[in-house]
Amino acid sequence: MLKEETLKKAQDGDLKSIEDICSLTWETVYRFVYYKVQNRQEAEDITQETYVKALSHLQKNDTQIEQFTGFLKTVALNILRDRWRKRKRRGTSVNIEAISPEETAAEDTAEISAQRELIRKALGSLSEEQRMVVELRILKGYSVTETAKIIDKKETTVRVLQYRALKNLASILKDNNLM
Template identity: 60%
Template sequence: MVHANEDSRVNWIEHLCLSTWEPVYRLIYFKVQNREEAEDITQETYVRAIPYLQKNHVPPDKQMAFLKTVALNIIRDRWRQHQRRGTTADLEAIAPKEAAFEDPAEWSVQRMTIEKALNELNEEQRTVIELRIIKGYSVAETAQIMNKKETTIRVMQHRALQSLTRILHDGMK
């Protein structure tokens, strides 16, 4: 038999996860750029955060910030462990042409090209791209920051990406 208190705790956890997982996952994915690792870190974030949130009764308006802080700490911990251990490589499995480092000058040119293209967007489009893609904010967070509706943010992002694609394509001609 499930007690009412335990049932409400399960509902609270379910609500917390459903209402926060997407922005938390997005932030993590933005940092690690690997789907499997982002999923693992997202799960670990909730495993670590939920007992603390329950015990310390963190107000709902502070829970998202707390979850993001926990996620960033996990990422930092993993990075530090990775730095200490180093990486292992199967030299037999590496194809030399595929593993060759990019020319730093080429990387710099690509970065400058993207920055130039971003500067050709209007201010609102550039802001949407920076908030949504570069900084990893959710549509809701971006809408709140820009004082716009979520549907407006989605449309602005779509148009900004279309413009950015066109600008970059035209620049390659």
């Protein structure tokens, strides 16, 4: 728990107090950010940026912050939202010169149809639970927790079902020379 005295010293620029604040709260903030971005490097960058912004705010403004960890999480969430907005505005870039119309048009649709049919049959050979887990986790992008709630199973059961389903699919597709 952070002491009010430590925050006051940090506001005045005391490096030892700033270091104490960071060492007491960094793990909580990092875990919060990592949960949101699921990328170690990005989580580290955002956590660092969170401390820079929060501490500069503390030093510029003489405000009382009751729950400093909550304040840090709010700053981190605002940084995340800003990053997500920037990505959304930018969209994805496509290099039109790199696309060859001849190659794109020349793809063998019969081969693609045959592959789709084999994949459909491979999915059909799975148990009902395995197929449902593959559909929810991989095709629809649900998390393990969400999938567990939907199929009314434990998270560990969902992970095992997914592992076994993917192992079975890989075996079937390998036998049909698709892998």
